[in-house]
Amino acid sequence: MKSIRTYNNISDKGLSRFPQDKYTVSADANTPDAILLRSHKLHSEALPDSVLAVARAGAGVNNIPVSDYTHQGIVVFNTPGANANAVKELVLASLLLSSRGITQSMNYVDSLANETDSAALHKKVEAGKKAYGGCELEGKTLGVVGLGAIGAKVANLALSLGMKVIGYDPKLSVEAAWRLSSKVSRAENLNSLLARSDYVTLHVPVVPATKGFMNEEAFNTIKEGAKLINLARGELVDEQAAIDALDSGKLGMYVADFPSEALIKHDKVILFPHLGASTREAEENCAVMAADQLMDFLENGNIVNSVNFPAIAMERTTGYRITFANDNVPKVLGTVLNQLADLNINVLDMVNKSRDDIAYTILDIEQEPTDELLNAISDVEHVFHVRHV
Ligand SMILES: NC(=O)C1=CN([C@@H]2O[C@H](COP(=O)(O)OP(=O)(O)OC[C@H]3O[C@@H](n4cnc5c(N)ncnc54)[C@H](O)[C@@H]3O)[C@@H](O)[C@H]2O)C=CC1
Ligand SMILES: O=C(O)C(=O)COP(=O)(O)O
Secondary structure (H helix, E strand, O other): OEEEEEOOOOOHHHHOOOOOOOEEEEOOOOOOOEEEEOOOOOOOOOOOOOOOEEEEOOOOOOOOOHHHHHOOOOEEEOOOOOOHHHHHHHHHHHHHHHHHOHHHHHHHHHOOOOOOOHHHHHHHHHHHHHHHOOOOOOOOEEEEEOOOHHHHHHHHHHHHOOOEEEEEOOOOOHHHHHHOOOOOEEOOOHHHHHHHOOEEEEOOOOOOOOOOOEOHHHHHHOOOOEEEEEOOOHHHEOHHHHHHHHHHOOEEEEEEOOOOHHHHOOOOEEEOOOOOOOOHHHHHHHHHHHHHHHHHHHHHOOEOOEOOOOOEOOOOOOOEEEEEEEEOOOOHHHHHHHHHHHOOOOEEEEEEEEEOOEEEEEEEEOOOOOHHHHHHHHOOOOEEEEEEO
């Protein structure tokens, strides 16, 4: 029986992927084989030694100490693109909310709830409406920072609304570039995007290069009165710099799903709870993808959509499967293969992949591996994880 420990609200559609005769799934599993979570922060938690993998049902992995886990042999997964449409749709809402005085005018109408005279009510409603006139999106320029799964969908949607779209993504993958309309124009650098955009929307992970990148300098560069949408991570924006820019009028509006004490008080800030991925569809997509990836890893040693290990998969043969991870240096694989040769063990199939400074191998052999063999592989210099799956 394998055991999965969950954190957060994970869709039942994902949880029910784990067959009950093979898995127990619970929030209080003591010695789990794997963790399945959403935004729960693992940085200050010690994981039990039993944990082989952590799956984030979602995109951002900044709640997980990924590099610490890598050399403990813990594979970290996410679910690329599975919640992108949900975020895209909330960006659309954010564009409209920041343009049309929708929430403010709703609050105004609500404030008239005690008015009992119908004629007086209509007079006040009509008199108040002029305070909430807005502007249209058509013809305006949207700057999209980060053109991955979400950014590309947002960019393509904005084009269909008649907006001009500028994108900036110095690390754009070829796959992501294929998903992007050729009508999206490319900004050479961030400042050029900021200076030309009426709306700026952020879709990058929080990493050292992006932490606080929307700082005083960025707000000085941004087009006068531009509106900023941040459904990516709160840490991307220097909050005080944003508030100063809002106060001076340089920034027209800030929309985010990261409320904070300072932001909540500001009348040019529109805040939601962290709702970007909170649709039934996205929660199901993420949970199903994360569960399937975990099972494939636990049962077959295959790795799909990991953020720290190479992508690697091999069809099961009739043999017995060993997987091992090691520092990506010469001679490790050769040493293991020599060990097998010395024991007269035939290799049926094998695949080896590397990513940055680690390598991972799946080996199907003809006979069941003994503990002695597994220990011998584990003792090879630079090997830090071995498993019979
Ligand atoms: N509000 C919410 O509920 C959600 C928030 N997110 C946030 O959105 C982020 C993006 O999500 P996805 O689009 O799914 O990820 P993704 O990995 O598909 O795209 C991220 C893009 O950012 C680019 N990038 C990396 N560093 C950059 C830099 N310095 N400047 C410009 N671009 C850079 C990458 O090249 C990549 O194309 C996640 O990391 C997460 O923090 C994601 C899903 C839901
Ligand atoms: O997928 C992401 O990066 C998200 O931020 C979604 O967060 P959540 O799973 O809704 O807490």
